[in-house]
Amino acid sequence: MADVTASDSALRRFLHGLPGVDAVGLQARTATLGTRSIKTTAKAYAIDLAISMIDLTTLEGADTPGKVRALCAKGISPDPTDRTTPQVAAICVYGDMVATAKEALTGSGIHVAAVATAFPSGRASLPVKLADTRDAVAAGADEIDMVIDRGAFLSGRYLEVFEEIRRVKEACVREDGSGTAAHLKVIFETGELQTYDNVRRASWLAMLAGADFIKTSTGKVAVNATPPVTLVLLEAVRDFRAAVGVQVGVKPAGGIRTSKDAIKYLVMVNETLGDDWLSPEWFRFGASSLLNDLLMQRQKLSTGRYSGPDYVTVD
Numbered sequence: 001m002a003d004v005t006a007s008d009s010a011l012r013r014f015l016h017g018l019p020g021v022d023a024v025g026l027q028a029r030t031a032t033l034g035t036r037s038i039k040t041t042a043k044a045y046a047i048d049l050a051i052s053m054i055d056l057t058t059l060e061g062a063d064t065p066g067k068v069r070a071l072c073a074k075g076i077s078p079d080p081t082d083r084t085t086p087q088v089a090a091i092c093v094y095g096d097m098v099a100t101a102k103e104a105l106t107g108s109g110i111h112v113a114a115v116a117t118a119f120p121s122g123r124a125s126l127p128v129k130l131a132d133t134r135d136a137v138a139a140g141a142d143e144i145d146m147v148i149d150r151g152a153f154l155s156g157r158y159l160e161v162f163e164e165i166r167r168v169k170e171a172c173v174r175e176d177g178s179g180t181a182a183h184l185k186v187i188f189e190t191g192e193l194q195t196y197d198n199v200r201r202a203s204w205l206a207m208l209a210g211a212d213f214i215k216t217s218t219g220k221v222a223v224n225a226t227p228p229v230t231l232v233l234l235e236a237v238r239d240f241r242a243a244v245g246v247q248v249g250v251k252p253a254g255g256i257r258t259s260k261d262a263i264k265y266l267v268m269v270n271e272t273l274g275d276d277w278l279s280p281e282w283f284r285f286g287a288s289s290l291l292n293d294l295l296m297q298r299q300k301l302s303t304g305r306y307s308g309p310d311y312v313t314v315d
């Protein structure tokens with residue numbers, strides 16, 4: 001593929017030359033996928049897979065080290081009465097909580113993800129955003145969830161957004177001489193991008209700039225992850241791999257609360273991308289309370305009855 005990022009105009013031409021999203025077809029496809037019936041064994045498998053794909057999240061101004069430690073304990077052992085329950089993929093926190101989470105997760109293999117770049121608004125200067133990123137990486141973050149500047153994107157300043165992502169990706173490299181880097185997830189805040197075409201453009205823009213994952217939402221606006229928007233992301237990573245040979249992960253986030261919804265998303269991944277993306281390495285759910293419902297459904301499958309929500313709710 002030619003270098004479409006060489007200039008503002010080349011990038012604009014490329015992004016506006018992407019095929020338009022057929023909104024009606026997109027919504028019809030997600031509605032059909034949502035009606036697939038999942039049998040009991042497949043459901044048990046899907047529930048465990050969904051648990052293993054969760055970025056268990058707390059992003060509140062009132063977060064405390066105690067709350068983050070409790071969340072980490074829950075991520076390591078989601079159901080202490082059933083040791084066969086998988087652990088989650090990552091704990092997602094604000095940057096100042098990274099060290100606390102890192103310590104609480106020692107030896108577990110669970111990653112620490114930190115939101116950065118003036119989350120959730122994305123409104124700060126580039127030096128502040130880079131410092132925010134470096135700070136979280138230095139504290140031990142394995143993954144950085146950056147949010148794009150929607151104002152710049154919606155004004156058509158694509159190269160500026162591209163450069164910002166590229167610079168944040170550079171800031172993900174650890175300065176300890178190891179040469180390793182935190183994985184970069186790029187959040188679009190799709191609820192503010194107005195059209196599916198914009199979501200497709202943002203996806204390609206972020207992938208061209210080096211995103212390891214593309215992510216729908218912060219969880220902080222009125223409209224967060226939806227199946228149609230997530231399908232746009234899934235199609236984008238499929239097409240990007242076909243064109244460029246690089247595989248990028250997908251993370252729907254915000255408002256995903258039920259097992260039923262999580263399973264619909266997994267069906268969508270399976271039918272759009274197949275096995276290659278069906279692992280925590282390539283697909284995540286950003287969610288604060290989904291885990292509780294997955295645990296309740298898991299217990300229902302193994303015991304035939306529901307435990308009360310109090311049994312699983314510690315967050």
Ligand SMILES: O=C[C@H](O)COP(=O)(O)O
Nearest residue numbers: 219253254255286287288
């Ligand atoms: O990235 C994750 C979201 O902030 C979590 O949103 P939620 O609280 O709606 O699950």
